[in-house]
Amino acid sequence: MIRILSVLLVLAAGPLRAEVDIQEITSPGGITAWLVEEDSIPFTALELRFRGGTSLDEEGKRGAINLMTGLIEEGAGDLTAQEFQATRESLAASFEFDAYDDAVSIGARFLTENRDDAIALLKLALTEPRFDEDAIERVRAQVIAGLRAEDKDPDDIAQETFAFEAFGDHPYGTNESGTLESVATLTRDDLIAAHSNVLARDRVYVSAVGDITPEELGALIDDLLGDLPEAGAPMPEPVPVGIEGGVTVVPFDTPQSSIIFGHEGMERDDDDFFAAFILNTILGGTNFETRLMQEVRVNRGLTYGIYSYLVPKDHAALYLGSVATSNDRVAETIEVIRDEWRRMAEEGVTPDELQTAKTYLTGAYPLRFDGNGPIASILVGMQMQGLPIDYVNTRNDQVMAVTLQDINRVAGELLDPDALHFTVVGQPEEVETTN
Amino acid sequence: MLRLFAALLTTLPALAQAEDLVTAFTLDNGMEAVVIEDHRAPAVVHMVWYRSGSADEPPGSSGVAHFLEHLLFKQTENLGPGELSATVAANGGSDNAFTSYDYTAYFQRIAADRLELVMSMEADRMENLLLVEDDIATERDVILEERNQRTETSPGALFQEQLRAAQYLNHRYGLPVIGWRHEMEALDMDDAQTFYDTFYAPNNAVLIVAGDVDPAEVQRLAETYYGVIPANPDIPERFRPEEPPQRAERRVIFEDPRVAQPYLARTYLAPERDPGDQEAAAALTVLAELLGGSNFTSVLNDKLQFEEQIAVYTTAYYSGVSLDDSTFGMVVVPSEGVALDEAEAKLDEALAEFLEDGVNSEQLERIKMQLRAGQIYERDSVQSAARRYGAALTSGLTVEDVQAWPDILQAVTEDDVIAAASALFRPEASVTGWLRAPETDQEVIQ
Numbered sequence: 001m002i003r004i005l006s007v008l009l010v011l012a013a014g015p016l017r018a019e020v021d022i023q024e025i026t027s028p029g030g031i032t033a034w035l036v037e038e039d040s041i042p043f044t045a046l047e048l049r050f051r052g053g054t055s056l057d058e059e060g061k062r063g064a065i066n067l068m069t070g071l072i073e074e075g076a077g078d079l080t081a082q083e084f085q086a087t088r089e090s091l092a093a094s095f096e097f098d099a100y101d102d103a104v105s106i107g108a109r110f111l112t113e114n115r116d117d118a119i120a121l122l123k124l125a126l127t128e129p130r131f132d133e134d135a136i137e138r139v140r141a142q143v144i145a146g147l148r149a150e151d152k153d154p155d156d157i158a159q160e161t162f163a164f165e166a167f168g169d170h171p172y173g174t175n176e177s178g179t180l181e182s183v184a185t186l187t188r189d190d191l192i193a194a195h196s197n198v199l200a201r202d203r204v205y206v207s208a209v210g211d212i213t214p215e216e217l218g219a220l221i222d223d224l225l226g227d228l229p230e231a232g233a234p235m236p237e238p239v240p241v242g243i244e245g246g247v248t249v250v251p252f253d254t255p256q257s258s259i260i261f262g263h264e265g266m267e268r269d270d271d272d273f274f275a276a277f278i279l280n281t282i283l284g285g286t287n288f289e290t291r292l293m294q295e296v297r298v299n300r301g302l303t304y305g306i307y308s309y310l311v312p313k314d315h316a317a318l319y320l321g322s323v324a325t326s327n328d329r330v331a332e333t334i335e336v337i338r339d340e341w342r343r344m345a346e347e348g349v350t351p352d353e354l355q356t357a358k359t360y361l362t363g364a365y366p367l368r369f370d371g372n373g374p375i376a377s378i379l380v381g382m383q384m385q386g387l388p389i390d391y392v393n394t395r396n397d398q399v400m401a402v403t404l405q406d407i408n409r410v411a412g413e414l415l416d417p418d419a420l421h422f423t424v425v426g427q428p429e430e431v432e433t434t435n
Numbered sequence: 436m437l438r439l440f441a442a443l444l445t446t447l448p449a450l451a452q453a454e455d456l457v458t459a460f461t462l463d464n465g466m467e468a469v470v471i472e473d474h475r476a477p478a479v480v481h482m483v484w485y486r487s488g489s490a491d492e493p494p495g496s497s498g499v500a501h502f503l504e505h506l507l508f509k510q511t512e513n514l515g516p517g518e519l520s521a522t523v524a525a526n527g528g529s530d531n532a533f534t535s536y537d538y539t540a541y542f543q544r545i546a547a548d549r550l551e552l553v554m555s556m557e558a559d560r561m562e563n564l565l566l567v568e569d570d571i572a573t574e575r576d577v578i579l580e581e582r583n584q585r586t587e588t589s590p591g592a593l594f595q596e597q598l599r600a601a602q603y604l605n606h607r608y609g610l611p612v613i614g615w616r617h618e619m620e621a622l623d624m625d626d627a628q629t630f631y632d633t634f635y636a637p638n639n640a641v642l643i644v645a646g647d648v649d650p651a652e653v654q655r656l657a658e659t660y661y662g663v664i665p666a667n668p669d670i671p672e673r674f675r676p677e678e679p680p681q682r683a684e685r686r687v688i689f690e691d692p693r694v695a696q697p698y699l700a701r702t703y704l705a706p707e708r709d710p711g712d713q714e715a716a717a718a719l720t721v722l723a724e725l726l727g728g729s730n731f732t733s734v735l736n737d738k739l740q741f742e743e744q745i746a747v748y749t750t751a752y753y754s755g756v757s758l759d760d761s762t763f764g765m766v767v768v769p770s771e772g773v774a775l776d777e778a779e780a781k782l783d784e785a786l787a788e789f790l791e792d793g794v795n796s797e798q799l800e801r802i803k804m805q806l807r808a809g810q811i812y813e814r815d816s817v818q819s820a821a822r823r824y825g826a827a828l829t830s831g832l833t834v835e836d837v838q839a840w841p842d843i844l845q846a847v848t849e850d851d852v853i854a855a856a857s858a859l860f861r862p863e864a865s866v867t868g869w870l871r872a873p874e875t876d877q878e879v880i881q
Contacts, residue, residue: 038475040475041811041814041815042811043808043811043812043815045815081731081741082731082732082737082741084731085729085730085731085732086731086732086797086801089729089732089801089802089804089805090800090801090804092804092805092807092808092809109812111808111811138740138741138744138747141747141770141771142747142748144771145695145696145747145748145768148695148696149695149696150695151695152693152694152695153695154588253692253693254587254588254693255583255587255588256580256583256584256587256588258588286529287520287524287529288508288517288520288521288524288530289517289520289521289524294517297577298517298573299573300573300576301572301573301574301575301576301577301580302576302580303577303580303584304577304578304580304581304583304584305584324580324583324584324588325580326579326580326583356521356524356525359525359526359527360524360525360526360527361527362527363526363527363528363545363546364527364528364529365527366476366477366478366527366546367476367478367527367528367529367544367545367546369476370475370476370478370816370817370818371475371476371815371816371817372815373815373816
């Protein structure tokens with residue numbers, strides 16, 4: 001029997017209200033999924049996340065999980081890569097497979113009329129990937145081409161350098177696609193091991209939004225996931241953020257420097273997370289009104305865009321930012337960022353800023369729920385973060401509950417201008433590596 | 436296994452209902468409007484598209500259309516610097532804008548009950564922009580940094596810029612939307628003000644409102660806010676310098692030490708979608724799908740990646756939404772150890788073979804099936820529907836053309852595709868580009 005727990009999300013944005021009815025179902029086989037039934041368009045968006053991601057790469061096998069993920073759609077069962085894809089195309093289904101540092105993500109979209117065949121095909125990919133030698137070589141060449149491109153892209157170099165300085169040999173510290181050397185030596189057996197380490201039922205999260213009933217979804221996920229192994233590899237250990245305040249310059253011949261800056265961040269389950277989240281919205285979040293955007297772009301014209309973001313990973317938390325500016329303006333840009341960081345740490349936000357940020361965040365939240373695909377992604381993300389199913393109804397209240405005292409205390413605790421590290425890729429003038 | 440799925444090329448249920456959700460009207464001052472209803476979430480996308488883009492710029496002022504787009508976020512006679520975006524954000528919304536060759540568009544996404552608020556502000560900046568010298572200087576720095584970020588730091592982007600410049604001999608499509616750097620550096624307040632005065636008027640604009648709205652109410656609001664703005668009787672006709680007959684095959688070799696992965700690009704001058712006359716463009720759209728739409732089963736992928744194994748990636752692309760002649764492009768990223776001239780020869784061989792052998796009917800059927808399904812999937816994003824109408828209506832097409840397009844695509848035959856391909860692949864109308872790193876021994880010679 002399918003067990004269903006249902007939460008009605010009332011999206012209130014002014015007088016208009018929309019209702020998103022989120023149901024938690026447990027399939028006959030014991031797999032949990034979150035579902036929103038929405039039958040106005042005859043298709044379903046299905047999202048799967050397998051926790052662990054590329055951080056489960058075994059020692060010396062960096063890039064195996066990424067390569068394996070790329071090969072899931074390259075032939076399965078009796079179907080070669082091209083036969084598999086021709087079948088998928090004839091069903092007008094789409095499958096996306098991505099490897100991230102904390103999860104392997106699978107997204108599927110399929111028409112109601114082709115649902116059974118689309119799921120049968122996706123199941124084949126998940127449970128009987130062929131890992132044919134010619135497919136391995138083809139995807140390996142693609143991965144290597146990508147790694148070579150990253151080696152000459154200033155943004156990628158900045159990210160990779162910062163990550164290594166922060167995490168060293170922990171998987172978070174190296175490229176999840178591997179290195180030219182490691183990818184070159186991966187074998188078919190390594191891919192098979194990577195597959196069983198990651199794609200297991202003890203770490204899967206499922207959401208679906210669209211034209212499907214709870215009973216249909218329960219049967220679907222049992223069919224799709226029932227044959228996967230029960231358990232995968234153990235999760236990696238937590239890792240401290242090892243980066244210190246200062247500057248690293250990576251010389252690169254380009255007119256504009258790419259800069260990543262940051263220091264330790266805050267865990268998602270910290271009681272102060274909402275205060276930190278609002279703080280970041282004011283300092284460098286996504287809209288145009290942030291202090292960093294105003295000071296660095298609008299008032300000084302130093303950049304096209306500057307953003308900061310809280311990055312709570314499963315095993316470490318960072319507070320990061322990114323900006324790009326002409327080589328001759330890097331020094332000034334760094335100074336303005338550090339000053340803003342210090343001003344916020346010392347003085348906090350104003351009551352007006354807090355009020356404006358709360359109005360923005362609470363008003364923007366319902367707008368995220370705007371389509372089957374986006375809603376399915378939100379729901380699976382909530383499960384990964386361990387949020388309760390009624391979070392959508394309490395989230396705005398939690399934002400509103402943050403006080404000026406809370407946020408200014410957190411500003412002083414979280415923001416440390418002296419701990420800020422800037423990794424600069426380019427030919428910055430009058431900026432040098434410290435230490 | 437294959438047989439299990441063999442009987443699936445069925446037709447989908449009729450999709451007529453999608454069109455019923457679209458309402459169009461024109462205000463007395465000539466401003467056109469399209470309303471797209473989607474009542475699943477209490478949100479609205481509000482957009483104003485101007486029929487002016489980089490291809491409408493005066494010679495010597497490349498980038499001014501995009502520069503002006505930035506300046507519209509500064510101040511008006513009624514709104515302080517940045518007040519529009521700040522007001523949108525304070526109401527939980529987001530806003531932005533974009534500029535292309537044929538249009539400049541501004542949009543907000545916000546709770547549906549705030550439509551009137553954003554409409555009043557958008558209407559205000561249609562006629563009351565207030566430019567000041569301080570904003571000009573800092574914002575010019577911003578667009579130069581934007582050019583740095585998008586173009587100067589990317590050899591691929593610089594290469595594409597050179598390809599377009601070689602493709603168009605006379606038309607302004609040959610200039611980058613963001614502008615040539617030396618011309619951007621010289622843009623001033625007069626340039627921006629003149630472009631604004633010339634093109635920003637209701638009779639040169641298209642309103643798109645999509646989301647949880649009532650079309651009659653949208654029309655009432657549009658009349659209230661946009662309807663009162665006088666039309667500009669002097670909006671220039673969009674006569675751009677047209678292409679002369681293209682008589683010589685062009686080659687572009689772009690070298691940059693930052694190139695990690697050399698690749699080959701080929702573009703051809705191609706007809707665009709015209710009102711009431713979209714068949715040729717439809718055939719080219721299908722041709723692009725056949726040649727390079729799938730990374731596994733398309734003609735180029737099959738031949739160059741699977742059969743010959745000389746490429747790691749291939750694609751073909753074409754967009755018919757364009758006021759004047761568009762381009763059809765292909766890219767081949769050769770495998771390690773495969774030279775660009777060999778890749779080019781294999782590309783030409785594959786194209787010749789395709790013309791000779793004709794279209795694989797199963798492949799064509801799969802593509803049509805996906806195009807039909809695409810109409811269902813597209814209904815999940817009202818914002819992309821809004822963009823589709825906005826781009827079409829500022830590129831010379833009508834609402835009827837947009838709605839006829841899916842059926843025109845379905846009607847494309849194998850013969851249509853081959854005829855379109857034969858007309859397209861004229862070497863004299865092509866540019867072939869090689870992107871590569873300089874040979875290392877050249878450094879020794881220096």
